[in-house]
Amino acid sequence: MFTLAHLSDPHLAPLPEPRWSELLNKRITGYINWRRNRRFVHARAVLDAIAADLKAQTPGHIACTGDIANIALPAEFRHGRAWLQSLGTAQDVSLVPGNHDAYVRGALALASRAWGDYMLGDRGDGLPYLRRRSPLALIGLSTAMPTAWGLATGRLGGEQLTALARMLAKLKGEGLFRVVLIHHPPVSRAKSHKLLDDAWALKRVIAAQGAELLLHGHDHLAMLNWLAGPDGTRVPAVGVPSASNAPGRARNAAAYNLYRIEGTPGAWRCEMISRGIDASGAVKEQRRAMLIG
Ligand SMILES: [Fe+2]
Ligand SMILES: [Fe+2]
Numbered sequence: 001m002f003t004l005a006h007l008s009d010p011h012l013a014p015l016p017e018p019r020w021s022e023l024l025n026k027r028i029t030g031y032i033n034w035r036r037n038r039r040f041v042h043a044r045a046v047l048d049a050i051a052a053d054l055k056a057q058t059p060g061h062i063a064c065t066g067d068i069a070n071i072a073l074p075a076e077f078r079h080g081r082a083w084l085q086s087l088g089t090a091q092d093v094s095l096v097p098g099n100h101d102a103y104v105r106g107a108l109a110l111a112s113r114a115w116g117d118y119m120l121g122d123r124g125d126g127l128p129y130l131r132r133r134s135p136l137a138l139i140g141l142s143t144a145m146p147t148a149w150g151l152a153t154g155r156l157g158g159e160q161l162t163a164l165a166r167m168l169a170k171l172k173g174e175g176l177f178r179v180v181l182i183h184h185p186p187v188s189r190a191k192s193h194k195l196l197d198d199a200w201a202l203k204r205v206i207a208a209q210g211a212e213l214l215l216h217g218h219d220h221l222a223m224l225n226w227l228a229g230p231d232g233t234r235v236p237a238v239g240v241p242s243a244s245n246a247p248g249r250a251r252n253a254a255a256y257n258l259y260r261i262e263g264t265p266g267a268w269r270c271e272m273i274s275r276g277i278d279a280s281g282a283v284k285e286q287r288r289a290m291l292i293g
Helices: 027-041 044-056 074-087 107-119 158-174 199-209
Strands: 002-007 061-064 093-095 129-133 136-140 177-181 213-216 223-228 234-239 255-264 267-277 283-292
Touching: 002 044, 044 074, 044 255, 044 267, 044 283, 061 074, 061 136, 074 093, 074 107, 093 107, 093 136, 136 158, 158 177, 158 199, 199 223, 234 283
Parallel strands: 002 061, 061 093, 136 177, 177 213, 213 234
Antiparallel strands: 002 255, 129 136, 223 234, 255 267, 267 283
16 A cells, blocks of 8 residues: 655745845735735744644655745745655655746746755656656646735646646556646636646546546645546545644645545545644644545
């Protein structure tokens, strides 16, 4: 049995003190929002408790679906690297970037420099990347792009969608359990300024090629949606709350998921176990569901 852990949206706290020159762009609104609101939501102690509990489960691999940063200050990428290293090696942790990691122009370049080895495929390929961790194949996609003020949208684009379709088809032939990692959800009830622009195209690729599991973040909610796959099959698309969300604050309190995967092509079993933080600060099992099998 293979255990995959998934956490997302750590939004590392505390936010490093910015220089004024670093706030002369979209960061200023994000900074004000952090000071007024988000610093009370995203707690480092909560994230540390979640990460410690996750590591204690000794998963075979860890997936993180983005938003390590908040307003993409250069110091946030350095802190993000230290946090990733505390979670595991680049071999054992797969990362895809979120919109907060691409908050301003140039941020994605900082992310690649600081976190690049966590976003590389087995052959050194960048996003979209492919990592084989038998019986799993992890495909990492990027929806992160700098957007205008007030927007938190994402986009895959035609090149990534074509590559995704090709990878899914090839991996099916290899009999691997295909896991797609993406920051923005393909199905969401969020307002239009937060959505994945080409979600329709992603759903079309999944409908044609199938996948065994799609994992996302971004909405900071525990979510489970079923996407149509080929020949009447269904693909679970699962989102997790922010891994640093303090209990009693906005959205869902911090949690992460474990996936226990076993079986063979056509006869996979995949059980999801959600573990989250409660009001006392303890991390406990909250839910168990058989997604496949
Ligand atoms: Fe987020
Ligand atoms: Fe996000």
